[in-house]
Amino acid sequence: MSVTKQQVANLTKDAEKAASLIQEHIDNGDVIHVHSHVDADGLSAGGIMGKALLRAGAKFRLRLERWMDEKVADRIAQENAALTIFTDMGSGYLDLLGERLQNKDVVILDHHQPITELPEGFIQVNPHTHGIDGTRDISGSGVAYFAAKALDEKNIDLACLAVVGALGDLQDKNKERKLGGVNKYIVEDAVKSGFLEVETDLLFFGRETRPIHQALARTTNPFIPEISSEEDKSLAFLMNLGIQPKRNDKWRALRDLSGDEKKTLLSSIAEHLVSKGLSGDISFDLVGDVYTLTHEEPWTPLRSAREFSVLLNATGRMDKAGLGAAIVMGDRKKCLDEATEMIQQYRSTITKYLRWITEKPERLEELDSIYVVRGDGFIDEKVLSPVCTILSTTLTKLGKPIIAYARISGEDQVKISSRGSEQLIQNGLNLGDIMQVASEKFSGRGGGHDVAAGAQVPIKDVEEFIKLVNQLVKKQLAGEKVGS
Numbered sequence: 001m002s003v004t005k006q007q008v009a010n011l012t013k014d015a016e017k018a019a020s021l022i023q024e025h026i027d028n029g030d031v032i033h034v035h036s037h038v039d040a041d042g043l044s045a046g047g048i049m050g051k052a053l054l055r056a057g058a059k060f061r062l063r064l065e066r067w068m069d070e071k072v073a074d075r076i077a078q079e080n081a082a083l084t085i086f087t088d089m090g091s092g093y094l095d096l097l098g099e100r101l102q103n104k105d106v107v108i109l110d111h112h113q114p115i116t117e118l119p120e121g122f123i124q125v126n127p128h129t130h131g132i133d134g135t136r137d138i139s140g141s142g143v144a145y146f147a148a149k150a151l152d153e154k155n156i157d158l159a160c161l162a163v164v165g166a167l168g169d170l171q172d173k174n175k176e177r178k179l180g181g182v183n184k185y186i187v188e189d190a191v192k193s194g195f196l197e198v199e200t201d202l203l204f205f206g207r208e209t210r211p212i213h214q215a216l217a218r219t220t221n222p223f224i225p226e227i228s229s230e231e232d233k234s235l236a237f238l239m240n241l242g243i244q245p246k247r248n249d250k251w252r253a254l255r256d257l258s259g260d261e262k263k264t265l266l267s268s269i270a271e272h273l274v275s276k277g278l279s280g281d282i283s284f285d286l287v288g289d290v291y292t293l294t295h296e297e298p299w300t301p302l303r304s305a306r307e308f309s310v311l312l313n314a315t316g317r318m319d320k321a322g323l324g325a326a327i328v329m330g331d332r333k334k335c336l337d338e339a340t341e342m343i344q345q346y347r348s349t350i351t352k353y354l355r356w357i358t359e360k361p362e363r364l365e366e367l368d369s370i371y372v373v374r375g376d377g378f379i380d381e382k383v384l385s386p387v388c389t390i391l392s393t394t395l396t397k398l399g400k401p402i403i404a405y406a407r408i409s410g411e412d413q414v415k416i417s418s419r420g421s422e423q424l425i426q427n428g429l430n431l432g433d434i435m436q437v438a439s440e441k442f443s444g445r446g447g448g449h450d451v452a453a454g455a456q457v458p459i460k461d462v463e464e465f466i467k468l469v470n471q472l473v474k475k476q477l478a479g480e481k482v483g484s
């Protein structure tokens with residue numbers, strides 16, 4: 001969606017308000033508490049804010065949260081910080097935060113669909129309040145970047161991290177695989193600062209530097225059976241196509257392929273996907289804007305903004321979110337080695353679950369209006385979200401949203417993830433509203449974006465919850481309003 005200069009100016013004005021409250025607290029010498037979400041966008045957002053605060057000489061603490069609920073809100077209220085900043089979270093829980101943090105200084109830098117009115121004393125920077133689409137046009141890290149830039153123009157070098165966050169939230173999910181809306185301005189800042197280069201090409205990870213079969217195997221979204229995460233099979237696939245992986249004894253990278261070889265590769269992957277019963281419209285997923293972080297070492301996963309976001313997701317989902325945030329804030333060496341190892345584990349965990357789901361058709365159960373994946377007892381709830389994302393982007397022809405759930409370990413609750421397609425959104429689907437309304441019926445909590453949303457509900461209610469979601473999707477697609 002196109003965004004007007006006025007809309008960007010309005011967002012900037014809010015960011016300036018947030019920055020001036022933050023500056024007041026820095027000048028006071030207060031300890032500022034920052035809470036951010038653990039996914040790639042949340043880690044980028046928290047890292048951007050952390051870096052900006054560090055540069056401003058602030059005392060602060062960054063804490064990464066898996067979600068917001070009563071328990072988390074109570075804990076944050078007890079901390080009684082002079083200033084609490086939420087990045088990539090908060091707007092969907094304004095009622096709860098308003099109750100728990102009454103009369104406190106709170107800044108919310110978020111892009112989730114806001115609910116209810118803004119509580120007294122809160123400052124919120126959120127694209128939705130200015131008619132900007134927070135799902136596609138700017139991410140949580142983009143909003144954090146706006147506030148960082150309002151704090152100090154020098155923070156323009158952090159724009160490239162907001163590009164990483166936006167890609168982590170799949171804001172390039174359009175035909176050209178290009179960041180648009182407010183993200184376009186952020187990309188411009190990142191390029192202007194000299195930290196980012198943008199080209200159009202194949203989107204496989206390590207396009208410039210890695211052997212082709214490794215680049216193919218590292219790309220798991222879309223998930224290509226027998227290629228994603230499988231270097232040996234990838235190599236065999238290339239050889240079969242007559243694409244030479246080496247020239248003069250040196251591995252070739254994707255950038256070394258001729259135009260014809262690239263075409264052969266894409267069309268063969270498309271055929272391969274169709275033969276596996278998946279969508280073959282691969283040019284949509286595998287060709288687009290490549291965002292290169294020019295100051296990162298070429299061989300590291302940080303060089304490509306998309307791969308950087310996968311690394312962050314890996315740390316966040318494998319219980320090492322602090323590592324991801326440290327990398328965003330500039331730590332390399334040991335941190336990077338550890339995180340790089342984590343990507344391998346993350347990829348193989350996801351691949352294991354995707355295989356498990358696609359092995360038997362009944363594991364992707366079709367109801368009237370939704371598909372359901374019952375991961376209870378098998379899928380680790382911590383990687384449910386990326387598994388659900390990859391399923392929905394790979395199975396584009398599904399035509400119904402996917403709802404997946406898994407048990408939260410040690411609790412009587414399940415974690416729910418839901419994903420829809422752009423087509424369904426155009427037909428009126430809003431999963432954020434559905435997750436919020438349905439979870440609240442069962443004393444759970446939920447929300448998010450139109451195309452991707454989540455919830456937590458008691459395990460005993462999960463069947464009823466799914467029934468209700470099935471009905472609500474049907475209603476929404478028939479044009480009826482669900483929720484506020």
Ligand code: C5P
Nearest residue numbers: 385417445446447448452453454455456
């Ligand atoms: O957890 P998952 O990635 O499936 O969530 C999708 C989106 O919904 C995320 O942006 C997340 O922040 C949001 N969400 C939410 N409330 C929840 C769970 C998820 O706002 N209880």
Ligand code: ZN
Nearest residue numbers: 041088140169
């Ligand atoms: Zn986000």
